[in-house]
Amino acid sequence: MAETGKGMEKTLVQSLRESGVSRRGFLKFCTATASMMALPPNMAPAIAQALEKARRPSVIWLSFQECTGCTESLTRSHSPTVENLIFEHISLDYHHTLQAAAGEGAEAAREAAMAENEGQYIVVVDGSIPLGNPGYSTIAGISNLQMLEETVAGAAAVVAVGTCAAFGGLPHAKPNPTGAVSVSEIVKDKPVVNVSGCPPIPTVITGVLAHFLTFGSLPELDALGRPMAFFGKSIHDRCYRRPFYDKGLYAETFDDEGARKGWCLYRLGCKGPMAYNACATAKWNRGTSWPVESGHGCLGCSEPDFWDAGGFYNALSIPDSDITRQAVYVAGAGIALGAVAGAVNRSKQARAREEHEPVTIDDLDKRS
Amino acid sequence: MSTPVDFLLWVRGPGFDIALAVFIIGILIRLLEMLMLGRKPDYAEPRGAELGAGLRTLLTRTLPEQGTFKRSPFTVVGGYIWHIGFFISLLFFVPHIELIDAVIGLSWPGIAGNLIDAVAAVTLVTLIAMLFSRLTHPVKRLLSGPEDYLSWLVTFLPILTGYLAYHRMIEPYPLVLGLHILSVEILMVVFPFTKLMHAFTFIMARWYNGAMAGRRGVQS
């Protein structure tokens, strides 16, 4: 891992070859990346060319209030794939979960990488940053906020990996006891890419890195700072169960006929319509499946506040609060207020009747 | 952080709570301030019973009187189309059924989204035509004031935003879904204070009309 010097000499293709990936396999990866990022197919050779020449960039990985699920997702080891080789190719100079060094040694590695690659290195962050009390989360006695600000100062770009780093995620969920915030709420003067998801799709990370290596820039982003190529369309739009939604065919329980027939999971709480991610096309576990295909609705984990967006098994259209109980209280108040309004009206009516002066034929005219 | 999702969560959370409270309290105030005014006893010997005649009128007024239909077919047919379209969209779109189920625990089969979509499109067009008629027909123009146009708008917007949301015409989706829910909340808040109340009070009005006529032996 943290072996800077020597690794920097090797190109990506070289290290891929050493790991037994053929040129054909590599080109296949480039084509897949191009298509995944919605680039024209003729961009694949350009990607290949750029990657062949690319030098290992230095990456500093900061983990704050997180569960390590993102790291798990990104580093899960199946038989070697181009994706995880890309990870091997980058110079991951600091990652306190993965690196061997600990304590001051580890921090020294981070500082060294920052100094050596001033203005060049990429900072990857997973986890949210607590603003409530710096003591909630520290590394080597340094608060998350301080470490982030320090590390980002000399970075080329920041990639917020996972929903916690991108939007505050689970720690930010109500009542947000630590005052957790996302990376982009702190980093205002550097480009920040949000790769949301709980966890995010590994391909998306490699896609973003490949883009950076190929073009030296960050990909086009959506309004929430996420790469358009992956987050530009909703789960719902890409879902193979979508035709059932349009026809009004829904599973109503997880074991009914509709569920067995693979009908739409909207009524079972699927948040696909409001979730933007590439799960339906990229899939998980080496393209094996994804949540909706496995029979469970989308949780909308790539969206801000997904933890607070109502029960996972409540349809998207259902409000969050306990409306039935609220309706009962409110109806009680309504009856009480209505009775008051009614009483006011009745007394007005009664007063008018009391004040009635009989109309006689002598007062049919106005005299003025 | 203010994102479309925050907006959606607000309209689905506090926004909905506020709207529901105003809606329910407003309606109950309106109904009670009306009902508690009461009626004076009628000492005239009745020729017929009030109850049956009142209930019959409650139903029969759903169909137009023939001559009136011939004289104002547009108002009658347009009125039918958009009311029926509105209620089909409201009551048979599955996401709406889920909401109703969550609030009152009643549920029924829905209709396919693409059918609802067609119904909503017809409803939108009809409502626009109704507005045009209101602006041009001398009687309707004379009768109409700001309240009538406000009522039209708050009825129109939920269908429009619902249509936009179904077709995901505004991105991201949480924004357009939020706008749809917000438009419904505006409808709920405006409802008790405008002629939209007729959705409840027509029952009383028709019953009183039928009962008062039925007492005299006439089916009104």
Add this chain to the structure above:
Amino acid sequence: MSEATLERGLNAFREQMNAPIASFFSSCVNCGMCAEACLFYTETGDPKYTPINKLEPFRRIWEQEYTLWGRVKSWLGLSRPVDDELLQAWEPLIYDGCTLCGRCSMVCPVGNDISYMIRCAREGFVAAGYAPDGMKNASRRAVTIGSPMGVKYPALAAQIKHVEADTGLSIPMDVEGVDYMALLSSMEIMNFPEYLGALARIFKQAGITWTLCSEAFEATNSGIQIGSSDIAKELVNRVVVAAERLKVKYVISPECGHAYTAIRWEGPNLIGRPYHFKVVHILELLEELRSSGRLKTEGFEEARLTFHDPCQIVRKGGVLEQPRNLLNMVAGDVVEMSDHREMNWCCGGGGGVSAIERAEALRLKVFTRKKSQLEELNVDTLVTACANCRLIIEEGLEEYRMEIPVVGLTEMIAEHLVGDEKNE
């Protein structure tokens, strides 16, 4: 001396408010369909005659004083008040432009009984001094002289003499303990005395004991038309006192529309208690005699006939089938108008409109509705059961040069009585 004031008018509006009216105002969606039911709109094309529009002053009182939101709005200065100017502007709409025919109440999709609301709203107009002079004068004559047309008892006595001479029957007067007390409308006394003769002949054949009352022979009630319950009560009370003094079992309402509404439906509520007698319309009584076999007729009218339904007797009175049964008894060729029974069109002179001199041109204008109804049928004779309808229709037919005689149904029946001396 007291006088009409805006404040008294506003108070009257407030007094009239009740649950039905509040629900009607709340339900109106301004769809404008009531206009299509109103002959003042259909015949003039002027949208101001839309029935619900005639209620704008009353509606404002409801909204501003009987709804929470309306109170907030007027507190914020967002509502327009009901003032003299408004009432003055609306007076020709609510009086000249409405015969209280009740057709609008039959078509409103939300069920608003608009004509009932107009009847109530007139209470406010009259208390504020905004009633047409013609109706004010009719009320003054009704209260002081006893009849809106100024008919006094001697005039009736003179007509009775003619009728008695004509029929050879005596007309009972102030007889106690008989079953029936008959009422007449001034128009019948002055314009259609045949009605009184017809009564005498029919009752003789049926063996009915009856009387007129010298102190209460007038059935019409100007108070109902001008919209003053106080005046209406005074007029109704004369009949009630007389009927209860003579201890009759029944009071017969004559061939007059609003008289029936006044004595049958509003009367008990005006005096605040049920009567000690029953009120029947003459057509109800005749139908009862017919069905029990006590009314026997012979021969049929040869003319092609149609029946004009008087609004207050049919649509608002519930006497729907009786006139048809009776007419079929004496006529072979009876055709119905395109809109009939409870959907009939008004003659244009009901609800006191016939008493408003300034409304004559408008009344003749809206008569075109009845005119076209009659033109569709090509009838020889028009039969009706309301002296006011009869007079208004005669005037209308004359204006439009249509030669159709108008006959009262009771008289027509009398013309066919079996064994009647006059018929032999």
